[in-house]
Amino acid sequence: MSQSKLVVGIDIGSSKVAVTVGQLQEEMLHVIGVGQAANHGVRKGVISDLDETASALTTALDQAEQMSGQAIHQAFFSVNGPHIVxxxxxxxxxxxxxxxxxxxxxxxxxxxxxxxxxxxxxxxxxxxxxxxxxxxxxxxxxxxxxxxxxxxxxxxxxxxxxTHALRNLDKVAYQANVQVSDHIYSPLATIRYGTALPESIRESEKIDLTEIDPAENSRQSKRFVAEIIEARLNEIFVTLEDELKAIDRDSRLPAGVILTGGGSKLEGLIEYTKNTLRLPVSAGQLPLEISGLVDKIDDPSLSTCIGLLLWGIFESSPTIGSTKSLPDLGGLNNLGDKARGFFRQFIP
The missing domain is CATH 3.30.1490.110 (Dna Ligase; domain 1)
Known part of the structure; x- marks a missing residue:
């Protein structure tokens, strides 16, 4: 298969690097490869250790290449972090x-x-x-x-x-021998040890921090972490509620709220969101037909990578306002039309 017919998405997160490989098959996005590797080279969404991150990316790329049977030379990369405005x-x-x-x-x-x-x-x-x-x-x-x-x-x-965040991302890609097709802002938060409901946690429950970072050797109260998460969620949802009030949509969204991304796996988040926003809440499911390794990509924490594949398809066909030179993705135009309609739903 021609390399130009592959679309690859790479999400470099604070806890892991994820790679997905897709192609067009019978007018459908067909996922043929997935790779993941733990990563300790990112802090607060920004690369802090080039070598550590490049090593994690190389491991994830190797897994995706072995699974797909295809060499990966270029990919769409997600960009995260508080520096984005x-x-x-x-x-x-x-x-x-x-x-x-x-x-x-x-x-x-x-x-x-x-x-x-x-x-x-x-x-x-x-x-x-x-x-x-x-x-x-x-x-x-x-x-x-x-x-x-x-x-x-x-x-x-x-x-x-x-600029420095993009250049560091490009350096990591270069070390892993993969070319950056484009940088895409697609925030992804992964929370493994927390909950949005601290009252559900016993005081005696602890988190072994070595499971998160081998450099740490202490244990932390799980309830204390849950209280921090609850406080941060409260800040986020108060801001969101203020925005809804500003457009006269407070508690007035018939379709409700859809949660996706790794953060949506946070225990108790759906219930917390319902109680706070007083709206229907559900976990997101991709409204486009996808085939292939469905069992491996049916995880909210991989939503950024799947979104990058769709973005690549979306950008491969004529778009309004796109001025970047993008790779030729061959026969993806028909699926690109579907993807374009999907992404237009999210333009404010």
Whole structure:
């Protein structure tokens, strides 16, 4: 099989490195390889030990290559950490055609205008995604192509990150002999020893920290950790509740809340979320057809890697506002249309 027909996602997290390998098969994303390795070279989402992280990545890549029977040369990498900041930007252009009809080229050009924002020398632009368009002041318009007017505007979500974090990620990839196809912001939290309900933990229960980091040799109260987690969750959900109130959606989301990612495995999180937000809550399931190693990828902690595969497919077909050169993924265009529709659900 041609290397160009593979899509590979790599998530470098604080506790592990995960690799997934996929390909197109009968109009479906077919996962053919998975690899995971413990990682102690990342702190708070940022690489702190290049060699340790590169070693973990190499181990995970070896597993994925052996399982898939394919050599991995390039991949989409997730980017995490508190250094990432999102903001809004705007772009405006005159519609180019004489008859005033908006084209795909116009949408790309106006999004490009919104990317022209001043970034500090130690930061760079990671993503620029359209939220909505406006044609001659008519807003919001999700897809203006084919509409008529004189002026086209766009409001975009701009995601920036620390340059050093990307360069360190690139160094790790280089040490592991894999090329970075793109950097994708896709936060993933993995919580193995905690719970959102500290009252359910006995005072006598302890956590052996050597299971998390061999350099640690102490034991910590599991209830104390649960109380810290509960306090942090309270901060997050208070902020979320304030945002829902600001848009008049407090306790008014009929579809409720969907939890995904490694953090969604936190014991008691669904119940905590229901009680706090007063909304229906469920664990997320990917609404796209996936075949292959389903038993190995049916884990919320691998959602970032699966998302990276879908992102790769999404970016392989024409997209609004994408200005990066992306690898040729062969016959993935039809599945790319499905993936594009899936990701558009999450653009605010």
């Amino acid at each position: 999102a903001s809004q930007s705007k772009g405006v252009i005159a519609i180019s055609r004489a008859d005033g009809v908006v084209t795909e080229a116009d949408t790309e050009r106006v999004v490009g205008e919104s990317r022209a924002i001043a970034m500090p020398p130690n930061r760079e632009l990671l993503h620029c995604r359209p939220r909505y368009y406006s044609v001659d002041g008519q807003e919001p318009v999700k897809d203006p192509v084919g509409m008529s007017g004189v002026r086209l505007e766009v409001e975009t979500l701009v995601v920036g990150c620390a």
